Amino acid sequence: METGYGLMDAVRERCARCAGRSVSICNVIDDEDLPVLVAESSRVTVPAGRCFISEGAPAHDFYVLTGGRAKLFSLMPDGRRQIIGFAELGDFLGLASSDTYAFTAEALGDVTLCRFPHSSIDRLVERFPRLRCRLQKEASSELVKTQARLMLLGRKTARERLASFLIEQASPCCAHGQTITDEHGPLTLALPMSRTDIADYLGLTIETVSRTFGLFKKEGLISVKGASAATLLKPGRLNDMANGIKRD
Amino acid sequence: METGYGLMDAVRERCARCAGRSVSICNVIDDEDLPVLVAESSRVTVPAGRCFISEGAPAHDFYVLTGGRAKLFSLMPDGRRQIIGFAELGDFLGLASSDTYAFTAEALGDVTLCRFPHSSIDRLVERFPRLRCRLQKEASSELVKTQARLMLLGRKTARERLASFLIEQASPCCAHGQTITDEHGPLTLALPMSRTDIADYLGLTIETVSRTFGLFKKEGLISVKGASAATLLKPGRLNDMANGIKRD
DNA sequence: GAAATATGTTGATTTAAATCAAAAAATGGA
DNA sequence: TCCATTTTTTGATTTAAATCAACATATTTC
Secondary structure: OOOOOHHHHHHHHHHHHHOOOOHHHHHOOOOOHHHHHHHOEEEEOOOOOOOEEOOOOOOOOEEEEEEEEEEEEEEEHHHHEEEEEEEEOOOOOOOOOEEEEOOOEEEEEEEEEEEEEEOOOOOHHHOOOHHHHHHHHHHHHHHHHHHHHHHHHHOOHHHHHHHHHHHHHHHHOOOOOOOOHHHHHEEEEOOOHHHHHHHOOOOOOHHHHHHHHHHHHHHHOOOOOOOOOEEOOOOHHHHHHHHHOOOO | OOOOOHHHHHHHHHHHHOOOOOOOOHHHHHHHHHHHHHOOOOOEEEOOOOOOOOOOOOOOOEEEEEOOOEEEEEEEOOOOEEEEEOOOOEEEEEEOOOOOOOOEEOOOOOOEEEEHHHHHHHHHHHOOOHHHHHHHHHHHHHHHHHHHHHHHHHHHOOHHHHHHHHHHHHHHOOOOOOOOOOOOOOOEEOOOHHHHHHHHOOOOOHHHHHHHHHHHHHOEEHHHHHOEEEEEHHHHHHHHHHHOOOOO
């Protein structure tokens, strides 16, 4: 098939055509500099269920998620698991404070990634100083999100946790900083993660997650198709519940 | 009294004599450049119980803690509180992802701080590019610490939480990355925060914290002088408990 | 398409930690 | 030093969520 350019051009186009281009750290690199980015990174594809970062392993690479979703988790010796977060398009993974990864990252469905060896990031930062600033913003914003999760895990009820989760899942597609109201609904969202994953994300058991889904359904707050999709019928009410605001 | 230098010199010496000099972000600035740091920052003293950062308020400044300790927390509308962390010497505060602070910071005892308006940090980063790198390291290491707290709040028992807290409080003075063993003990530590603070840090109630302290005492793991100092008699055992490792 | 397996839901019971309730220490002024 | 207040500890009871136990619904395999 005639594409108008050869293999090398196609490789050079990798970043230009990347779905994560505008939301990832790469958005501080100008189009004309993209060949440098292509040269310093490599595309990786990970099949569903495969881990591409292992807790405690030497941290050699950073990753930008360019397709699919991943779960990030940490394990205790007896198997208790805490999901740190769900990574999505554009997320920057691999920030570590020591020389080992702090969590495991596993592909939820098939995942595509851009891999940057630490040495490549060093060179890129040297060449594009704005990238350093962007990386700091990324770390800061992850930090603030994680701090909000401390309140969820330390002080919220099961209902508040699940409401927070649903609102969080709905936010990327809808709200840009703005508060979610009932007028935003009904909002349908895909839930590619299992009940076990949701439970381990929220610090609950699968039974409690399942029961709480059931309650929300009975109360007309959501409707559910199968187990992997939900529609928020009263997103405003869920948002209030998530934040501990009582309505009368 | 003859000091050998005048007021202006004393002001210039502020950073050189600062207790946080070697542990804070300022450790990437060479001694000869300290006057720039002095010029871009101001010293602040905060009496016990006073808040110097307010959740939701416009974020204009960063702070480096140079004396005393502070608690960082977030509130829900009904008063439920989650303590995000306890800040100590050298800690960098005020990283935010939006234009408002994500938490409140309150002095535990009397606290001294160095305040950097955002504009000052911008100028300093411009002049000392290594500072940007240091800020990113700071954000990354805070992120990893916070991620570890997700496991504590989501999956650990009350005993494991208190053990984690005690080990964490002991670590700054003793371990530099190394694992704590019983040979490190007995380790005495000051606990300047109230039981309420500890409870809100660990996602427990004061009663549970108090009872768990009682159990540890009865089991010979710790001894307590008053309520604001504890000695870890079996730090290794506590460390294992904190990490969910069973001993037989 | 049926059997086998995995995943999710619902119900009964238990339990770790919360709540409610005093009592005991500690702290801070007069 | 004593009294008043706050903080902490200890005890009794409750409860939200966990655990234990079927059962139902998907999903996969042959």
